[in-house]
Amino acid sequence: MTWSTGLAERGRLEEAARAFHAQQVARCAELGIEAGGYPLSHLAIRVPTWHDYVLARDAIEAYATSNLENVWNGRPISKIVLAEPIEVGEGLSIPLIELIPPFHQRVYRMGLEHLGFVVGAGHRDFIEEHRDVLTGQQFQSPVCMPVYRLFDDYTHVKFYEISLGDVCLLEGARFEGFQHADWHPADANAGPYEIGC
Numbered sequence: 261m262t263w264s265t266g267l268a269e270r271g272r273l274e275e276a277a278r279a280f281h282a283q284q285v286a287r288c289a290e291l292g293i294e295a296g297g298y299p300l301s302h303l304a305i306r307v308p309t310w311h312d313y314v315l316a317r318d319a320i321e322a323y324a325t326s327n328l329e330n331v332w333n334g335r336p337i338s339k340i341v342l343a344e345p346i347e348v349g350e351g352l353s354i355p356l357i358e359l360i361p362p363f364h365q366r367v368y369r370m371g372l373e374h375l376g377f378v379v380g381a382g383h384r385d386f387i388e389e390h391r392d393v394l395t396g397q398q399f400q401s402p403v404c405m406p407v408y409r410l411f412d413d414y415t416h417v418k419f420y421e422i423s424l425g426d427v428c429l430l431e432g433a434r435f436e437g438f439q440h441a442d443w444h445p446a447d448a449n450a451g452p453y454e455i456g457c
């Protein structure tokens with residue numbers, strides 16, 4: 261699935277998120293990872309241009325309670341806490357959307373790009389057990405070292421010890437209302453750098 265602005269509308273995002281969760285869980289099952297029972301950390305959405313980012317940010321914030329927007333790898337990224345988590349299954353819901361504008365140094369999937377699962381305290385054992393089918397690990401901070409699997413369509417699944425929202429809190433951030441980074445790109449329509457659609 262590629263990105264379109266309408267996908268940031270709550271109903272369409274819910275529908276897309278459920279399908280994406282089901283698809284990624286099925287792919288994990290083929291690799292011997294039973295991901296369907298893990299709580300969700302977040303859903304990451306990548307958009308092709310800064311202009312798309314601002315539109316999607318406005319749309320998602322309309323049904324959210326707070327955000328964090330940090331500059332990461334040279335451009336802002338949003339973490340947006342939903343007023344009502346998106347239910348993707350029995351007792352399973354996505355509390356947070358990570359919204360990512362284009363990054364010009366690599367080729368990425370646009371639209372629903374990855375799902376973060378919370379493995380919990382057994383994270384090290386999880387890594388040992390599934391090492392053969394994992395693509396890599398990220399060392400983002402001492403409390404954030406998710407492992408991930410990349411699929412052929414450039415979507416990912418990521419497995420965290422604790423959720424991304426909890427990572428932010430542990431790192432001292434606070435979700436209070438909405439704040440935006442002071443960011444003015446030279447060309448709001450630069451990009452897209454899209455593949456696999």
Ligand SMILES: [Fe+2]
Nearest residue numbers: 304358374376
């Ligand atoms: Fe993420």
